[in-house]
Amino acid sequence: MTVSTAPAPTPPSPTSAQGPAEAPRTVPRPRAGGIAALLVMAALAGFACWSFADLRLNAATLVDSAANAADFAGRMFPLDFPPALELLRLCGQTMAVVVCATLLSVLLSVPVAVVAAGNTTPHPSARFAARGVIVLARAVPDVVLAIIFFRVFGLGALTGVLAMGLHSVGMVGKMYADAIEQIDEGPRTAVRATGAGRLQQLVSGVLPQVLPSLVANALHRLDINLRISVVLGFVGVNGLGFEIAGALNALDYRRGMALALVVLALCVLVELLSGAIRRALLRTADGGGRTRSQKGAVPPAGKPALTAVPPTPGAEGRSGDGVRRPESPRISPPWNPRRLRRTAYAAVTVLTAAASVWGAGLAPEQFFGALGDIGRTLGLFWPPETGGIMPDLLADLFVTIKIAFAATLIGAVLALPVGALAARNVAPSPATATAFRVVVVLVRGVPELVLAIVFVVITGLGAVAGALALGVGAVGLLGKLVADSLEEVDPGVEAAVRATGAGRLQVFCSATLPQAAPAFVGHVLYQLDVNIRSATLLGIVGAGGIGFDLLNAARVLDFGVVTTVLLMVFATVLTVELLAVWLRRVVR
Known part of the structure; x- marks a missing residue:
């Protein structure tokens, strides 16, 4: 429900006897939906930070895994x-x-x-x-x-x-x-x-x-x-x-x-x-569908517009009064380069x-x-069954959700600078934008499952490998979306701020980033939706979460448990989808 923004009547000020009173300043009250959206986004961000810390994604974990990384490189080459x-x-x-x-x-x-x-x-x-x-x-x-x-x-x-x-x-x-x-x-x-x-x-x-x-x-x-x-x-x-x-x-x-x-x-x-x-x-x-020569062609005043079909020899005929008249223009389009x-x-x-x-x-x-x-x-897949492991399934589903949130946080933090340097209107030079576009393409080209296998070998089985794999993989998609959103902002606002003498960083923070912020929020929510489904799949290779239970149930032909896992994942994805749709509508 939207709260009315009409201001209350303001009594005349006693100090306005010597001149006209200034119009009272109208400050619109924030909408209830906007406040709720901000609170929900703050809660999601807080849960992502807590998931990051709870999964022990820190420098110490990576340092402890350095020896495994060196060993993996030796076995790979x-x-x-x-x-x-x-x-x-x-x-x-x-x-x-x-x-x-x-x-x-x-x-x-x-x-x-x-x-x-x-x-x-x-x-x-x-x-x-x-x-x-x-x-x-x-x-x-x-x-x-x-x-x-x-x-x-x-x-x-x-x-x-x-x-x-x-x-x-x-x-x-x-x-x-x-x-x-x-x-x-x-x-x-x-x-x-x-x-x-x-x-x-x-x-x-x-x-x-x-x-x-x-x-x-x-x-x-x-x-x-x-x-x-x-x-x-x-x-x-x-x-x-x-x-x-x-x-x-x-x-x-x-x-x-x-x-x-x-x-x-x-x-x-x-x-x-x-x-x-x-x-x-x-x-x-x-x-x-018009050719370049036809664009902007305006017929003279008082005359009908004619098709730009050139006359061809022999295309004229005689009417009953002996006057030669052009035949009707050809309806089929010509074989021009565009049609070819x-x-x-x-x-x-x-x-x-x-x-x-x-x-x-x-x-x-x-x-x-x-x-x-x-x-x-x-x-074989109906009715759903728990196999006596419902507490384990719920715990693993919660791990999957934590992996998705932590990976989205990693991807968002890394994708913002990468996407900014890949945007042509933000990067310091065209060469820099091209180089980071190449980085984005290369990261997007690596399947998340391959990244998960690499991190499983380096950091061991568990949620850490899944979160790192999805976080690195998110840089490819989020980086591209962020770069595209930054390039689509209104350049007039940037020019106005630049005309005040602002530097490149000030223009970015004051004009470019605020315009692209709603799109960035939508991209992060979309990435969260993708990461929840991907986190389920990465459990297949031991990257933690409910995907491991899904694969084990399929291997032992316990298809009732497969259906239960599917329904749990479906309910989670649908909840995130509905929440994302509502947030995108409010933020827009």
Whole structure:
């Protein structure tokens, strides 16, 4: 409830007899929602600091682990790469699974997003159901989906494609729904005015506007799925992740870290490629489909606007009165460089998808042949059971939450300076911004699971390894988001402060940072949401938390306990999600 900000009447001052009284100063009272949001954020920050201290994340822990780090480096080098042909086969297999999973998520997310968007949904109840599907897909960890599909389809690429594809609907569907809600309704209204139906309006008036966003989010998810594929390798999904899991389980760190370096190189290449494609899409989408020569063309007063289609020889005809008149202009667009680029992108996309389906070895008969067993398999997971270890599960869930909060604190503290130096309007020179952008890309390219394995070897089993792995990994995502937010601030405010003679640091603290602060709060909350799910997965490799219980229950076929763990993680993620949505709404 909002508290009224109207000031109380002020009696005239006795000292104002010699002149007009000054207008009383109106000080708006703070809103109740704003005060509550500040208190909640302060409580979250305090809990993060307490978690950091309670997990004993301090310099003494790192110093005590220095000898283990040196020993690990000695056992890791020299790196042992597989033969070139074998390495190419593993890379191709991994990329095929990742591309197929991303393609599946896009195909499923588009209809879900259309129903979830407020301006295209057929009914409010359908919108609520679609939003529920998106939240559910985000909350269920992909490794849990992989365990379920492993029981149905066995080892292989199909398990990974379905697990990553269905889990990706949670993020991709949300992004698509938000993009559809932000379209310009003008083109859609114009299509509706011609008598077009709902499907025609969608195809002609909605999807063309959100196509750049669809492609950009698909490329971003492709990058994420590549790192997730390493995690799923520990539950039987073929590719580089499966080979890394086998090497590390055999304590063959030379081969395992060599393959992890290959994954890093692939992540960097995918990041650079997707960034180039996104920039090309932004240039292509500029101007709403008009060519540069057509922009700003205004017809003379009193004359209708004409299409910029040049006349061609023989394009004229004679009417019945013998006067030569131009024929109607051609409706189909010309084959200009922009259309050629779009056609080339579409052809490459189709060929890549076809090659990925072939390379992953997906067969329709494998999918449909196993569908008959899916009911029996799902029956193994119900009803939920505790296995007599419910106190241990609750304690481990609390450890997972502490890991996520401590890692978010580490990531936020490190990402702010890294992101600031990566922002072109803050960095002291373009070379500095480029160098830190490279650092961000490299950190993002290292899968958190690989970092967790390294820290487990160095610091030992437990929550310390998980918190350090997620904290370092958060620098990559948070650093990029912080840099982008700082670059998107209003430069006029910076120029005004700079005109007063303020230095670079004063401009940053007084103009740049306050503008980006609400976005930074939203990014930290998003990172906390991601870290809770990731902390669950890192328990698979002994990094502490409830993930260890999840893997053990799956190994001994105690699927009722798997369901209990899943419900506990789902409730935690949903609570954080609702809290983050409320805080973002209030802060904005």
